Amino acid sequence: MSATSPPTSCRRSWRGVQPSTVTPTATCCPASRLHRLHGEDRRAALEAWRRDGGVAVTSFGTLRWAVHQELPVEQVGCVVVDEAHYIKNPAAKRSRRTADILDRVPRVLLMTGTPLANRIDEFCALVQQARPDLLEDLVESPTAHDFRQAVAPVYLRRNQEDVLTELPELVEVDEWVPMSAVDQGVYREAVEAGNFMAMRQAACTQGASSGKLRRLCEIVAEAEANGRRVIVYSHFREVLAQVAALLPGPVFGPLTGSVPPTERQRIIDDFTAAPGGAALVAQIVAAGVGLNIQAASVVVICEPQLTPTTEWQAIARAHRMGQLRSVQVHRLLSDEGVDERLTEILARKRAVFDDFARVSELAHSAPEAFDITETDLAREVVAAERERLLG
Known part of the structure; x- marks a missing residue:
């Protein structure tokens, strides 16, 4: 919770911002104001956070409990979601619980190394959590260049070899x-x-x-x-x-x-x-x-x-x-x-990731996505192997 956060006109989603790019100030919460909202002492920690403010840390598994305890979301200045690819399915309960919190806070930071695993829709779901307006004018099957341009305001990727x-x-x-x-x-x-x-x-x-x-x-x-x-x-x-x-x-x-x-x-x-x-x-x-x-x-x-x-x-x-x-x-x-x-199919998926997700236009101021579900993949491979071995 923070009452001293500077105003901002938009919510942003970043990946891999290094500690050296952030300058600590006197308003940063000291270690004594960290509250662990999971485990056996989570109820006491929640009460301490309500009373004293500071930084609360919880897990996706504890989120349901935390929401039922009436989190003081309206007083929260920023929510940071680590391993944000766990909320890429908007239909999942975990995603809906997280989205309910994110919709009520002024600043959101989503961190993940894998914004896209299978389909562009996964990446879009994360962008929706940060800036829903960015994808409104995007065509149904965008090129990699157009997609990167659209998400540039919220997407900062630093690849491992960069840092x-x-x-x-x-x-x-x-x-x-x-x-x-x-x-x-x-x-x-x-x-x-x-x-x-x-x-x-x-x-x-x-x-x-x-x-x-x-x-x-x-x-x-x-x-x-x-x-x-x-x-x-x-x-x-x-x-x-x-x-x-x-x-x-x-x-x-x-x-x-x-x-x-x-x-x-x-x-x-x-x-x-x-x-x-x-x-x-x-x-x-x-x-x-x-x-x-x-x-x-x-x-x-x-x-x-x-x-x-x-x-x-x-x-x-x-x-x-x-x-x-x-x-x-x-x-x-x-x-x-x-x-x-x-391995042939994975090579195509790697190419899609490289085209759409590995390059960040924000960090560095084509072909369309290959979209295949795991069920389709299994059906395709089984059919091909039955033809090869059984004629």
Whole structure:
């Protein structure tokens, strides 16, 4: 809450503003006026915030409770939403609760590294939260240039390479691994059943008989010889279970969405204290955001993800401030089938992100979007593979 904020004529949405660009003043809230509106003491913290003002910090998970407690929103000078891509779906309850607060405050700061993952509509939803008027005159399928011009007043992007020049090298390798005979049999069964998710994990579910898992063991052995720790990502819990059972060295996790935050941090701390060759196995959607895992300097992604931003965020858990070693990224890809087709689609999605979101006209004073839902993607890939294998 703030009664001293300067007046402003518009609400702005920025990404990656560095501390050096902000000059602290005597009106900034000291640490003693920070109030944590989640956890066991949240009710007392809410009362203290109402009484004393200052900065309140809460989570998306606690937002429903906070709204029901009659937050003094009309007295709030600014709302900062971190990981703002979590409110890109305007139909979701979390987005509606957040929007109800944002509509009643004079200043909004939305921070996210991934304003666009699949569709331009996601980016538009975030812009609507900051300045609804900016998109009123935009045509239905804008070019990248027109879109960037439209959102320029609220969109400031600083890419990692712009601001973290001291980061160590990032080496990314696509590892095209032949399917074993067992993998091929499992994969064909998944194609016959039209099971897209089974197709994606077919090369990782047969233990030591799987081509990808054999290559994974080699990567971990190389890491151990070089005194490096490894983080292994997969979307699938079954794959993580296979990995944890197969790797010979110390294995931590699986770190999944069902693991409580305090337990997550304990797992990461134990992994950090482990020797080279240790592996942290983690579900990419659960551990790919909000965690610092600089102890790992080797990253293995077991299968292509459906959006490139999922992989970027997961890699950034290790390749970030505090990392002292070069980071090696290994993407395990089957040399035929679903992985090959997904990498082609992901390349198109990366191009869309680069055209529409990577460049900020505000920071640096074409083709149309490729729009495909995950359901459409699955249908397209399954149909293509059924035609290739079954005629």
